Amino acid sequence: MNPILAFGMPGGPEWIIIFIIVLLLFGAKKLPELARGVGKSMGEFKRAKEDFESEIHRSEKEVKVTEAAGKEPRDSQS
Numbered sequence: 152m153n154p155i156l157a158f159g160m161p162g163g164p165e166w167i168i169i170f171i172i173v174l175l176l177f178g179a180k181k182l183p184e185l186a187r188g189v190g191k192s193m194g195e196f197k198r199a200k201e202d203f204e205s206e207i208h209r210s211e212k213e214v215k216v217t218e219a220a221g222k223e224p225r226d227s228q229s
Contacts, residue, residue: 161169177185 173185174182
C-alpha cells in the first residue's frame with residue numbers, strides 16, 4: 152500500500168500545523184470557548200456511555216436472576 156495514501160493519527164508536526172490553522176481561522180479569543188465546548192461535549196459523551204453500559208449490565212443481571220429462578224425474561228415472550 153502506498154504510504155502517502157495511508158491515514159493515521161497525526162503526529163507532533165501535524166498537530167502543530169492543525170493548531171496554527173485553527174488559530175488563524177478562529178482567532179485567539181475564540182480558542183478557549185472552543186476548547187470549553189469540546190470538553191463539555193466529551194464529558195456528556197462519557198456520561199452517556201457510562202449510562203448505557205450500566206443499563207446493559209443491569210439488564211444482564213436481571214436476565215440471569217430470572218433464568219436462575221426458572222422464569223423466562225420479560226422481553227423474550229414471542
